[in-house]
Amino acid sequence: MRIFAIGRNYAEHIKELNNERPDEPVIFTKPDTALLYKNEPFYYPDFSSDVHHEIELVLRICKEGKNIEEQFAGKYFDAIGLGVDFTARDLQQKAKEKGLPWDIAKGFNGSAPISEKFIPVQDFKDLQNINFSLSVDGTIRQQGNTSLMLFPFNYIIAYLSKFFTLKTGDLIFTGTPKGVAAVKPGNRLTGFIENEKMLDFEVK
Numbered sequence: 671m672r673i674f675a676i677g678r679n680y681a682e683h684i685k686e687l688n689n690e691r692p693d694e695p696v697i698f699t700k701p702d703t704a705l706l707y708k709n710e711p712f713y714y715p716d717f718s719s720d721v722h723h724e725i726e727l728v729l730r731i732c733k734e735g736k737n738i739e740e741q742f743a744g745k746y747f748d749a750i751g752l753g754v755d756f757t758a759r760d761l762q763q764k765a766k767e768k769g770l771p772w773d774i775a776k777g778f779n780g781s782a783p784i785s786e787k788f789i790p791v792q793d794f795k796d797l798q799n800i801n802f803s804l805s806v807d808g809t810i811r812q813q814g815n816t817s818l819m820l821f822p823f824n825y826i827i828a829y830l831s832k833f834f835t836l837k838t839g840d841l842i843f844t845g846t847p848k849g850v851a852a853v854k855p856g857n858r859l860t861g862f863i864e865n866e867k868m869l870d871f872e873v874k
Contacts, residue, residue: 671839673700673782674830675755679820679845686848695821695829698773704782709871712780714855718758723853724846725804725812725861728753729823730788731840738831743824746836749788752802752861752868755843756781784841785861785868797823805860806853814847
């Protein structure tokens with residue numbers, strides 16, 4: 671099982687970080703050791719002083735495929751979950767300034783809390799109109815809707831499959847909306863798809 675992630679997929683998030691708008695999806699990966707299940711606490715790492723939350727919808731791949739045509743990409747994922755892409759922003763910025771990869775800023779242990787539940791695709795009325803959100807200590811920090819994606823689900827899958835054979839069980843983090851911000855020990859993060867609570871864990 672592999673974890674793929676899409677960067678810069680919401681225009682307002684691109685603006686808030688002063689990044690360049692991409693012509694193609696920005697791809698990075700996380701190791702499976704990044705995953706946190708069952709609302710386990712996120713332990714703040716000692717190598718960073720500026721860890722940011724990024725709430726994202728997560729696709730679950732259900733069928734092996736490569737060079738998938740966009741029109742058929744919907745057959746390759748069967749459910750949608752919710753995840754947090756924790757980012758050590760200080761380490762990322764340092765690497766970006768030097769033109770170096772920023773794997774450690776995104777892939778460190780525990781940097782990908784993920785919901786136990788995944789909602790079957792058929793339970794959604796419109797995949798282009800899914801609301802999701804993150805609150806910190808009861809205050810909403812991020813709100814997103816899939817209609818605002820630069821690259822929608824099917825395009826992402828088709829694009830990834832040009833370079834990687836997607837396999838059953840692979841996960842795809844699909845990008846974060848605006849509102850990313852630093853977390854600190856003692857924060858409680860709660861994530862929703864529509865009105866359904868999917869994540870609820872503490873930063874320690």
